[in-house]
Amino acid sequence: MKAPTDTFTQIGRALPRREDRRFLTGQGQYLDDMAIAGALHATFLRSPHAHARIVSIAIEAAAALPGVVKVVTGHDLAAWTTVLQMAPPIDGLAPTAMPAMPINKVRFQGDIVACVIARDRYLAEDAIEAIEVDYEILPAITDLPSAFAAGAALVDDAVPGNLLAHQSFAAGDVAGGMRAAHAIVESSFSQQRQTHLPLETRGCAAIWNDGRQHLTLHIGNQAPHPLRTQLARRLSLSESQVTVICPDVGGAFGQKIVLYREELIVAAMARHLRRPVRWREDRMENLQAACHAREATCRTRAAVAKDGRILALELDISEDFGAYSFFPGNYIARVVALILTGPYRISDYSYEIRVAMTNKCGAGPMRAPMAMTSWVMDGTLDAIARRLGIDRLAVRQINMLQPGEFPYTMATGEVVDDITPTQTLAAVAESIDYAGLAARRKEAETRARFRGIGLCSVVESTTYGSRFYKEAGIAGSGHEAAWVRIEPSGAVNASVGLMGAGQGYETSLAQAVAEGLGVDAEVVRINLGNTDVSPYGMGTRGARGATAGGGALYLCARKAQDQVLRIAAHLLALNSAVDLRLTGAKVQRLIDGAWSETGVALADVARISYLDPTALPEGIPPGLDFSLTYDPPPMTYSNSAHACEVEVDPQTGRIEILRYVVAEDCGTVLNPIVVAGQQRGAIAMGLSGSLLEQVYYDESGQNLSSTLADYLVATACELPNFEILPMHTPNRRTPVGIKGMAEGGVMGAIGALTSAVNDALAPFGVTADKLPLTPPYIRSLLRGRI
């Protein structure tokens, strides 16, 4: 297949990142690097109990300490802020409400009890120690069985039975498929609680300008405009009274989307005290109280024919959402259920979702909210292969959608098109030498090691259009907004409503603008993360940046080029601009099939537009200032196949990853360097989560993983080099064929690694169905079998 990038000059360039210079030299400006004269420091007193009634809080001793300016509790904040209502009209979703700070009871260990504002952070932390709280301890709900037990204590008094969301769906004839089956294969998949762990913790700085009655919040956030909407609403301010400014962001991964309570409190305090207030979360707070993710169990029942074909599939998801609902409780589980069948031909399908509230930190989306999807689907296929004694690659191939079957409508109504599951799977199977595994396995056994290959095919939902939100019942949009300005000198500024946290937007989005306009990417500056500068967009989440943001910028830049060429045609005394193009900031004309220079440059057009507008053709306004909004298709998909080879040492339970290969078809890429970085980073996050990461709560709801010595993430020693096989089938429904990417790597890594480990463990007749795959867990599976 011809690479679509052949026709582009700026999109697809391997341009090294322009943001690197400041980061490499220590000149990045992250939130805590900002000097703010006179800023006070906020620190939070947090609950030592998982579930307790607040009987009384004595703040007097703390308030009297030197350097302490103010100590506040939930009662104070209730007067200055409104309550967050989480009650979208979604079937089966219990409405919830959340004040800025708990007033009557705390719901998890780490929940907020009081806030100290002091002259510096050291003094604020001293004062926290001096606050006395009398608690009446309540029973802690720490897992799904206790959440759903009859008569269980309620985490949220407004949520009966702790059942936050309950949804079900069926398409086709699942019961008929079950009746006709040669076998029914049941599998279980338990994913542990994890957290995002951005290297930069949360934090913010709020400045209230009393003379102007205006609030500025500096905060590292992925979606500054929706954040501003929330902040204004909860402080009863107009959106024109609030500016959100994002400095450099030290990683986010989904943890920096919503307005958290701490941030709202800091803003309210700055307004109340009429002084700047700043907050830097420490790592213990980040691990205990920022946002958790992923804790869910999926069970599948697959009705299969003798040859491994799936006749019908049932999915049951139960998810532990924690104590607070910053996102609709059904949202994450629903996406898993919606796209489970991904690259496979399964028309008879049903699912049921139950989401519980527990006395743990609230959960939210983490890079690939639907992370476990591909593990559950390909893990089900592995179970079918084991049960029927057929080859694991063959069972995938027989169920997989073939090139002639697209566009394909999944049982859930989702439409996939322009994806290449058979090609990517074949590519990785060949690259990793699936056929030659037997010989390598034999050699490993001579060393008492057990080898396995894992395979996982991914269909990644990337960019959600506004129609998706409408159908999901969520108030919101998937559109993105952009502006492009050509300045009087011909320099180019542009902006979009995204905010990056390491994705290289200042380089890759400049390439989208440059392509659309007809200049080199080097002359385009991308301005992000200031709500007074950027247009109102939906921010960076999912894998929408390139499709929605890049698409909006490209289309806006095309609009700019059209006007530039109309002006150029006028200057060249031509009747029309049809035979003109802008390239390298110079206007060229097609004469006898060849492009030749006209002598008119973008700078000439810019000068006239700003300094001599009466020379413009009739109907063309002065200036070169363009804006545009773009709503992507309801959903775009990219796909990939992952393969990895592992060796397991049954004596220690250690897993060594020997090779990791991925073929990812993410369509047109803006910048291959940036895309490769996203692929590696996503796979690394998936492997780290599968091997090591776990938020541990004990039975009383104490978080036992509150330091980086307890919450383990992969270091350079646990991860392999990743071999990337490029594939680029453009999406025919997006502006330049972009599909979006950056989360599928997580999905594929979980599935491929688990599949490989289970392949290696097959001689022992055991299957790992829980994550993480720690040495003690592997040893526990093998106990008594070696």
Place this chain on the structure above:
Amino acid sequence: MSDSVRITLSVNGSGHVVDVTPRRLLSDVLREDLGLTGTHVGCEHGVCGACTILIDGRPARACITFAIQMERHEVTTIEAVARDDVYSPLQQAMHEEHGLQCGFCTPGIIMTFEAYLRDNPDPSETDIRDVLSGNLCRCTGYQGIVAAVVKAAADLRRRP
């Protein structure tokens, strides 16, 4: 709390007189008193490595060091690595090999390997991964960083 003490810090070859309470962390003094914000604080318990600086030429965690301990020691931070506006070979290689994304862990990694490569001019990839395991990166999967260190080592070996 306890009273301030006047100390002299030698940072990146310059002397600075600062008043610090004994409990004040070196990372806070570098960032807040001296304005050297390139040293990042990621965990405040010495695990993540983002705050790695050099004390007398050897890597150390600024977040678990008290500023008051630093009298008569030479501290080097990320701000001193590029000379005359020119990247060090490691900085150049990190740029070329896409060894950074959000950039928060980057200064700590550069400081670790500026020191390591001085003493170990020809490390294997395994050696590099072993040393790098003291610095956490959540964005890159480490591959670009490892490639950058390999490239920088080769570049340094070619230099006189």
